[in-house]
Amino acid sequence: MDxxxxxxxxxxxxxxxxxxxxxxLSSLDEILKEIRSLRLExxxxxxxxxxxxxxxxVSGAYVxxxxxEGLRKQKKHVExxxxxxxxxxxxxxxxxNQTELDSELKNNxxxxxxxxxxxxxxxxxxxxxxxxxxxxxxxxxxxLLIKPKKIRWKEVLYEIENTGVYAVPIVALVAVLSGIVISxxxxxxxxxxxxxxxxxxxxGLSIAREMSPLLTSIMVAGRSGSSYxxxxxxxxxxDEIDALRTIGISPIELLVMPKFFAMIICLPLLIxxxxxxxxxxxxxxxxxxxxxxxxxxxxxxxxxxSITSFLIGILKGPIFAIPIxxxxxxxxxxxxxxxxxxxKYTTMSVVNTIFFxxxxxxxxxxxxxxxxx
Amino acid sequence: xxxxxxxxxxxxxxxxxKIHNNLNLHVNKGxxxxxxxxxxxxxxxxxxxxxxxxKPTSGSINILGVDISKTNHNEISKINKKIGVLFQTGGLIxxxxxxxxxxLPLKENTNLPKDIIDDLCVIKLSLANFPMDSVYLYPxxxxxxxxxxxxxxxxxxxxxxxxFLDEPTSGLDPVSSVFFNNTIKKLRDLLGITIILITxxxxxxxxxxxxxxxxxxxxxxxxxxxxxxxxxxxxxxxNYFHAGGI
Numbered sequence: 001m002d003x004x005x006x007x008x009x010x011x012x013x014x015x016x017x018x019x020x021x022x023x024x025l026s027s028l029d030e031i032l033k034e035i036r037s038l039r040l041e042x043x044x045x046x047x048x049x050x051x052x053x054x055x056x057x058v059s060g061a062y063v064x065x066x067x068x069e070g071l072r073k074q075k076k077h078v079e080x081x082x083x084x085x086x087x088x089x090x091x092x093x094x095x096x097n098q099t100e101l102d103s104e105l106k107n108n109x110x111x112x113x114x115x116x117x118x119x120x121x122x123x124x125x126x127x128x129x130x131x132x133x134x135x136x137x138x139x140x141x142x143x144l145l146i147k148p149k150k151i152r153w154k155e156v157l158y159e160i161e162n163t164g165v166y167a168v169p170i171v172a173l174v175a176v177l178s179g180i181v182i183s184x185x186x187x188x189x190x191x192x193x194x195x196x197x198x199x200x201x202x203x204g205l206s207i208a209r210e211m212s213p214l215l216t217s218i219m220v221a222g223r224s225g226s227s228y229x230x231x232x233x234x235x236x237x238x239d240e241i242d243a244l245r246t247i248g249i250s251p252i253e254l255l256v257m258p259k260f261f262a263m264i265i266c267l268p269l270l271i272x273x274x275x276x277x278x279x280x281x282x283x284x285x286x287x288x289x290x291x292x293x294x295x296x297x298x299x300x301x302x303x304x305x306s307i308t309s310f311l312i313g314i315l316k317g318p319i320f321a322i323p324i325x326x327x328x329x330x331x332x333x334x335x336x337x338x339x340x341x342x343x344k345y346t347t348m349s350v351v352n353t354i355f356f357x358x359x360x361x362x363x364x365x366x367x368x369x370x371x372x373x
Numbered sequence: 374x375x376x377x378x379x380x381x382x383x384x385x386x387x388x389x390x391k392i393h394n395n396l397n398l399h400v401n402k403g404x405x406x407x408x409x410x411x412x413x414x415x416x417x418x419x420x421x422x423x424x425x426x427x428k429p430t431s432g433s434i435n436i437l438g439v440d441i442s443k444t445n446h447n448e449i450s451k452i453n454k455k456i457g458v459l460f461q462t463g464g465l466i467x468x469x470x471x472x473x474x475x476x477l478p479l480k481e482n483t484n485l486p487k488d489i490i491d492d493l494c495v496i497k498l499s500l501a502n503f504p505m506d507s508v509y510l511y512p513x514x515x516x517x518x519x520x521x522x523x524x525x526x527x528x529x530x531x532x533x534x535x536x537f538l539d540e541p542t543s544g545l546d547p548v549s550s551v552f553f554n555n556t557i558k559k560l561r562d563l564l565g566i567t568i569i570l571i572t573x574x575x576x577x578x579x580x581x582x583x584x585x586x587x588x589x590x591x592x593x594x595x596x597x598x599x600x601x602x603x604x605x606x607x608x609x610x611x612n613y614f615h616a617g618g619i
Contacts, residue, residue, distance in 0.1 A: 024532060025483070025531060025532045026454070028483065028485060028489075029483065029484055029485065032485070032486075032489075057532035057564065058493070058496060058497070058500075058529075058532055058564065059493055059532050062489075062492060062493060062496060063489070066492070089563055090563060090564075093500070093563055094496055096499075097495075097496045097499035097500050098492070098495065098496055098499070099495060099499055099505050101472075101491065101495055101505065101508065336513075337513035337514075338467040338468075338511070338512070338513040339467055340467050340468045
């Protein structure tokens with residue numbers, strides 16, 4: 001047990017403590033344990049002898065110094081012998097650099113109030129920031145309407161490729177799977193009533209009007225929305241946005257508007273693809289399960305799926321494109337100074353866009369119901 | 374064990390490009406050793422090999438008596454505890470505030486009680502001249518000089534035997550960089566740490582460095598005391614020392 005401190009008791013009250021071994025960070029645990037077990041505070045006169053110390057670093061010196069100070073605070077008589085100049089300098093260095101931490105923030109019991117206040121303050125800032133962002137977007141949009149020459153078609157095409165073309169496989173896969181699911185579920189129920197042919201109405205209407213716009217928008221929001229946020233956010237971290245501003249390019253015009261135009265063009269087309277593939281998959285499964293031939297199925301589809309329903313589905317594309325682009329870009333511009341914020345706002349962007357798409361879809365359903373189409 | 378680091382016949386080839394060609398150098402215990410060289414000359418790769426982040430293609434690196442090209446995981450973590458590194462851009466973890474950043478190595482590697490860890494952090498931050506009213510700030514809220522100081526405090530927290538500094542004064546104004554140089558020198562004098570630094574700063578070279586190495590395109594041009602190196606007859610070295618002496 002006496003690896004670092006060796007006691008030499010003179011009498012009941014005084015003790016000589018010989019410090020030995022390496023007083024360094026790696027052995028600090030054991031040193032602290034030894035100090036605690038020795039109960040030096042039972043003596044009134046304590047003499048430390050440092051002649052046996054093999055090595056002392058800042059941590060070791062700190063522990064020794066706090067030991068001495070602790071004893072002195074308890075009105076003990078402490079003396080230190082055989083301390084080399086080097087070690088003395090070290091103790092002095094610690095003396096000079098030991099400052100009390102300002103613990104006001106650390107132990108604040110009302111910290112939760114502070115958090116609530118901070119939260120609301122941030123929320124208010126968010127709203128103001130969104131309004132100014134939205135204003136800038138509207139301004140840029142109308143400016144571009146007046147001068148369509150300023151639309152950056154190269155960027156628009158690049159975005160169409162990225163958000164449109166490359167999204168086709170995953171959108172088609174999701175659509176065909178949803179078609180299969182609907183027709184499996186529908187077939188099981190409808191065959192009980194002998195109403196096999198109505199499977200076409202079910203598939204056609206539900207896919208064209210609801211499923212394919214909603215699923216496609218959610219896929220695109222997760223796929224492209226998150227990438228918009230991350231791209232804009234990392235550009236901010238790199239000072240690229242500020243650089244664009246000083247060059248005289250509006251970041252909204254260069255980064256947001258092309259994405260907006262691309263999304264308005266792509267989303268209806270993707271929904272169209274999803275319609276075809278989804279209905280195709282559904283009808284194929286109906287053919288397999290219910291023994292309906294393709295001629296009957298197509299004929300029934302023509303009479304059950306009205307052009308209005310189909311157009312409503314397609315029209316949801318440009319409507320959903322608005323929250324997807326604007327929210328994800330808005331969240332991207334929210335990133336200020338750390339990579340942690342980038343992750344936080346990317347998550348937020350995906351959650352917010354999907355949430356808004358679903359809310360909009362519900363609103364549209366109610367509106368269409370009221371006006372009767 | 375006077376030679377604390379010894380590099381022998383070090384060659385590094387990355388993606389077919391030769392970074393180092395038969396490099397030999399040694400660092401003595403307790404000295405401030407500078408690695409100087411043009412951009413892209415392999416300084417940072419050399420440093421990364423010395424701090425066990427990269428493996429050289431051939432040759433050996435001996436640190437604290439251990440050949441690190443032939444070590445296992447256990448020994449690597451032992452050496453890691455004996456070295457401190459200040460990265461060029463600080464390398465502070467952005468999700469932790471300054472005091473959490475500095476205390477991270479202690480929390481991971483020791484079982485010390487929290488109040489002792491806090492006190493040790495304060496001492497090291499103060500040694501690095503970090504202003505005490507800013508210890509709860511996050512890295513993104515710090516200025517460049519404060520990032521360097523916080524990062525120096527973190528490099529010092531484990532009381533390392535060797536301290537590696539990657540361009541410690543880059544991005545600092547001349548006054549701060551003189552201050553930073555003095556801090557480094559003070560640490561060496563008081564704690565006896567060996568310090569290896571990559572630098573372009575003539576001010577640092579002339580004021581605190583004991584010995585230095587000049588590399589160009591992966592080849593050693595010169596090694597020795599600053600005076601010896603400055604007398605070497607090579608155009609690059611002449612230009613280098615002339616750049617600051619107008």
